[in-house]
Amino acid sequence: MVLLNNKPNNGAAQGTEPERTGNGKSAVGEIHEVTTIGDKSLENSIEPAGNEEPASNVSEAEGQLKKLPFPKSIFFIISYEFCRGFHYYGMRTILVLYLSRQLDYDDDTTTVIFHVYAMLGYFLCVFGAIISDSWLGKFKTILYLSFIYVAGSALVTLGAVPPLNLPATTFTMVGLGLMSLGSGLVKPSISAFGGDQFKLPEQVKQMTTFFSMYYFVVNAGSLISITTTPILRDDVHCFGEKDCYSLAFGLPASFVVISIVVFAFGRPLYKNKPPAGNMV
Helix, strand or coil: CCCCCCCCCCEEEEEEECCCCCCCCCCHHHHHHHHHHHHHHHHHHHCCCCCCCCHHHHHHHHHHHHHHCCCCCCHHHEEEEEEEEEEEEEEEEHHHHHHHHCCCCCCCHHHHHHHHHHHHHHHHHHHHHHHHHHHEEEEEEEEHHHHHHHHHHEEEEEEEEHHHCHHHHHHHHHHHHHHHHHHHHHHHHHHHHHHHHCCCCHHHHHHHHHHHHHHHHHHHHHHHHHHHHHHHHHHHCCECCCCHHHHHHHHHHHHHHHHHHHHHCCCHCCCCCCCCCCCC
């Protein structure tokens, strides 16, 4: 009779060594090691990637973007620009008539004076940007150089008041020069200073809204002034004269004074970036 042994063939129990592979490990141990490595690989594939942010963090970041309020300082800048636009275009509207009818310049001279005045206001923007970025900064450039603008407007207005008997031609020419200087040096800093009030890239949409508001108020101020100043000149009679240029110049001049006061009141709210140094 043949007896069958049902016990597993254990090399240690039978006195024989288990079969070994070429690297010196037993076949059973090698299989166990491969299985362990496979399990670890499977666990690693299930774990989330370290570079991916959880959805909760993304939602939290989006919530922070929505919480950033619209800068209150913008409303002071917008008000300043409205008043400045009202003054600039109001003065230009009646300037040609004043030069030709009151100061008795011929048409050619009047045209030259008008275009030189307008050209300097844009040409000097380059120097205004250099002053702002290199030395004074945007806030001080706007505030300080606006007084030059006010001085020029005051000279033109005073020269147009007949009872004062001032040299109208001299006052007007000097006043126009100061207004061109002040306007040109201030102009490039206003919109840039408004852009500085926003935190980027979080407030890109709000900054876009600001620039839309900025150009709207400039055009609104110019539209109102070019409608109002001719009416004041023609329909109001002052100092015994048919045309009241002193009032037509005086109203825009008062607006530019108001603009400085409003702009200065917003100082505690402004974000002032220091000048970057010599840009030349």
